[in-house]
Amino acid sequence: MNSLFFKNIFSRKILKTNRTITFNCSYYKKSYPVLIKVTNRKKTISIRIEKKYILISTPYFVKDSYILNLLEKKRKWINENFLKISTKKNMYVEKGEIFYLGEKYKIQLKKGINNDIVVKNSNLEITYKGKNIRFRKIIEEWYKRKCFILLEERLLFFSKKIKVEYKNFKIRSYKRRLGSCDNKKCLSFNWKLILMPKEIIDYVVIHELCHILHFNHSQLFWKEVSIYCPEYKKKKNWINENINLFI
Numbered sequence: 348m349n350s351l352f353f354k355n356i357f358s359r360k361i362l363k364t365n366r367t368i369t370f371n372c373s374y375y376k377k378s379y380p381v382l383i384k385v386t387n388r389k390k391t392i393s394i395r396i397e398k399k400y401i402l403i404s405t406p407y408f409v410k411d412s413y414i415l416n417l418l419e420k421k422r423k424w425i426n427e428n429f430l431k432i433s434t435k436k437n438m439y440v441e442k443g444e445i446f447y448l449g450e451k452y453k454i455q456l457k458k459g460i461n462n463d464i465v466v467k468n469s470n471l472e473i474t475y476k477g478k479n480i481r482f483r484k485i486i487e488e489w490y491k492r493k494c495f496i497l498l499e500e501r502l503l504f505f506s507k508k509i510k511v512e513y514k515n516f517k518i519r520s521y522k523r524r525l526g527s528c529d530n531k532k533c534l535s536f537n538w539k540l541i542l543m544p545k546e547i548i549d550y551v552v553i554h555e556l557c558h559i560l561h562f563n564h565s566q567l568f569w570k571e572v573s574i575y576c577p578e579y580k581k582k583k584n585w586i587n588e589n590i591n592l593f594i
């Protein structure tokens with residue numbers, strides 16, 4: 348045994364704990380608290396922007412200096428996401444633009460005899476009747492309807508493929524999660540999924556359906572997911588990096 352070996356063991360123990368550090372971003376003249384969560388299961392580092400801090404999930408052997416370097420490389424993305432979180436109210440209706448299935452559409456308003464929304468090329472035509480219109484409500488109802496129709500179809504498609512049966516599904520408003528599956532095989536999905544690309548929606552559908560077979564996030568579960576969504580790691584990363592844009 349040499350001293351280096353000792354050192355490694357020693358640092359392993361020390362680094363294994365959760366901790367908080369500060370990321371001083373000189374470029375944007377800002378400093379952010381960074382909460383480091385150490386997990387034994389992970390082999391990669393993930394970064395998530397929360398309202399008041401940066402959340403890092405990392406394997407035990409990663410050093411603070413490495414994390415700070417990584418944050419420096421991602422400073423633009425971090426800054427943008429903090430800005431987005433602080434103006435969360437207008438997240439999906441921004442400057443007359445709106446997300447639908449991962450694409451941005453321009454909102455066009457038209458007075459008519461009904462409240463209705465139609466997608467036309469790169470525009471979202473909103474027809475409305477009367478005065479004092481609550482556009483957000485009209486848009487949200489339309490989103491929820493679209494989300495329900497799409498999920499119904501994707502659930503049918505993938506449940507046949509995976510050979511699982513679910514009891515029912517609901518559309519809900521969640522603050523952070525995109526979907527869930529309970530032990531009675533009832534599925535729930537965040538209606539804001541409809542803002543995201545279809546391949547992400549498919550991943551979430553597959554993820555929840557696979558929970559009927561494996562009620563955990565074990566290796567077997569991920570193996571099952573990978574059969575129907577081979578690029579599931581990419582989708583997970585996409586969600587991690589972009590979720591603040593959408594929910």
Ligand SMILES: [Zn+2]
Pocket residue numbers: 554558563564
């Ligand atoms: Zn899950």
